[in-house]
Amino acid sequence: MGPSPGYGEMNRMKNSYDVIVIGAGSVGVPTAMALAEKNVKTLVIDKNASPGQGENKHALGGVRANHSIPGKILISLRSLEIFSTWEQKTGENIDWLKGGYLFLAYRREEEDILKNLLPIQKKFGLNIDYLSPDEISEILPGIRKEELLGGTFSPDDGSASPLLAINSFYSKARAGGVEFHFGEQVKTVTTGEGKVTGVISDKNSYLSPIVIDAAGPYSRQLCSRLGADIPVFPELHEGGISEPVENFFGCLVVDLRPGPGSKNYYFYQNKPGQVMFSIAPDPPLIGTEKGATSSFLTQVCARMVTAVPRLKNIRIRRTWRGIYPMSPDGAPLIGWDREIEGLLHATGMCGQGFLLGPGTGELLARMVIGETKENDPIILKDFSPYREFESHEALR
Ligand SMILES: Cc1cc2nc3c(=O)[nH]c(=O)nc-3n(C[C@H](O)[C@H](O)[C@H](O)COP(=O)(O)OP(=O)(O)OC[C@H]3O[C@@H](n4cnc5c(N)ncnc54)[C@H](O)[C@@H]3O)c2cc1C
Structure with missing residues (x-):
């Protein structure tokens, strides 16, 4: 379920944003970068002290489009393009090989x-x-x-350093105007009349019509407080x-x-x-x-x-x-929540969140502003949080 009408209006108020991203990890940071490119006013909140301190820093750095599921191949091909051209485009080394x-x-x-x-x-x-x-x-x-x-x-396919990459994406997101709040834990996503209204953290409360759940292994816990069962x-x-x-x-x-x-x-x-x-x-x-x-x-x-x-x-x-x-079948869970308007899930990345991050970030940014690329429907069908989980990724 997409954003409610009036998107963009709330960001004029203090502590209010077009989008709040929960988690500055493999998914949250490139998503913030992609949102900045679309001029979306974005806040990212993470309980850790700096970007990538959740699971991103535990990744080995493998980057492949060699998968068995079409959606995963397609999104990873875009990630590969981003990783492999990053140094050439930005001058920043991410140890791409x-x-x-x-x-x-x-x-x-x-x-x-x-x-x-x-x-x-x-x-x-x-x-x-x-x-x-x-x-x-x-x-x-x-x-x-x-x-x-x-x-x-x-x-x-190839490899890159997860910490070099996330820090480079982070600098780009900040330069594009994204706000990051570290050392702050989101306690709950607030809702009214079935729509997202913002989040409450252990330090503050914020308004936004769209919240992206990029909380990785903690998504299920976070979303269960809203009655949403996200199987991660x-x-x-x-x-x-x-x-x-x-x-x-x-x-x-x-x-x-x-x-x-x-x-x-x-x-x-x-x-x-x-x-x-x-x-x-x-x-x-x-x-x-x-x-x-x-x-x-x-x-x-x-x-x-x-x-x-x-x-x-x-x-x-x-x-x-x-x-x-x-996730139950080895593929990510990406899509609008069907009960809570404005809640966008981007989680369940399994053992491939680092490589899926940049392609996923761009997809989420398109979803937020209502743009669609040719292959998005294939990707979103394969990654729907509401699929049957009958088939399995053969190359986990
Ligand atoms: C040994 C190992 C090897 C791996 N190798 C690879 C590899 O080669 N290639 C690859 O692509 N992937 C690899 N992975 C997998 C990869 O690390 C994960 O898939 C990826 O980091 C998940 O990204 P994420 O953004 O969903 O989660 P994270 O990167 O963990 O980000 C989630 C963030 O959300 C924050 N958060 C959660 N709840 C809250 C809250 N309530 N309030 C505030 N902040 C919150 C966390 O602090 C965290 O920073 C590997 C993992 C391991 C363990």
Whole structure:
């Protein structure tokens, strides 16, 4: 349900805005930047002390349009365009590296999944092909070829630094007139006659006909106070980073096979030369306790070193644990609330909120001002908070 009539009128009053964004994270900050570009008077509120201190800083920085759902491919292609041209356009380094994404197949099961996705991925504009083990070893030198059947490679995907990127987006949003209030927690979204009227925080109250829920793992909690059930669950994942070494591979590698206590794992070498890695626990761990575990390193390193033995020489610097804001089917929840006019959900980004952020921000800005681009209906259908959640993202 879109904004109420009279949009733009309330912003003449003190403490009143065209749009309030809850959350200065992977989604909230690029959204603020996109709103500023459309001259929308915007306030962003975050309980943390600076941008990206929620889950954005826990992301490894992988940026891909290599997905199985059309909406995700389309929105990510736009994000890729933004990340890959950012330095050229703004002069600001975000450690963008176009190294591609390599999904490996060691079993017929994964080979079939990857091959069957190619037609839909190509149809929606992804540059991708299936490679033989020999072709893969040219992209990933030192990979063991035993049991390797092949894999898909999407060369235009890449990586960037989540903290460099969000700070650069933040500066641009501020330069465009967006106000940011940090160290302030939104207690509730206020409504009247079924419409959003603003928010109340622990420090102040504000007026706005539109509130964007970009609260990530905390969206469900926030929206439940309004009677809206937004199915986002906090799923714990760990990440790690090595010392920097000379760059010897550029792609982000995903092995979809399950292992003991885990599903897929992935790793890549970032622009400064550090190897970054993560693994998906099986069964998934639901919760918000962010203490890193002692089992993570042994679990993920054993799998990485088996695949690429030369990785054993690299020393690990640090590990951490963060939260994926998970939806039931692995795709985001983006759309107007159907009960509360003016409440716009942009959450449930799962393990891809950093890469989805810039494309999502522009989509939300268009929704706020009532513009539509050709592919928006496809994206909004796939991401509807009210979909049936019957299918699943095959490349989570
Ligand atoms: C180990 C790991 C690796 C990952 N790797 C990648 C990757 O390679 N690529 C990728 O794209 N993604 C990756 N992700 C996922 C990514 O980090 C998340 O999907 C993304 O950060 C979610 O973005 P968000 O804006 O929804 O949430 P956040 O970035 O967490 O932002 C939400 C913000 O809302 C604020 N907030 C919440 N409630 C309130 C309130 N009531 N009042 C005020 N403020 C509030 C929070 O403080 C937070 O700053 C990874 C995650 C983990 C844990």
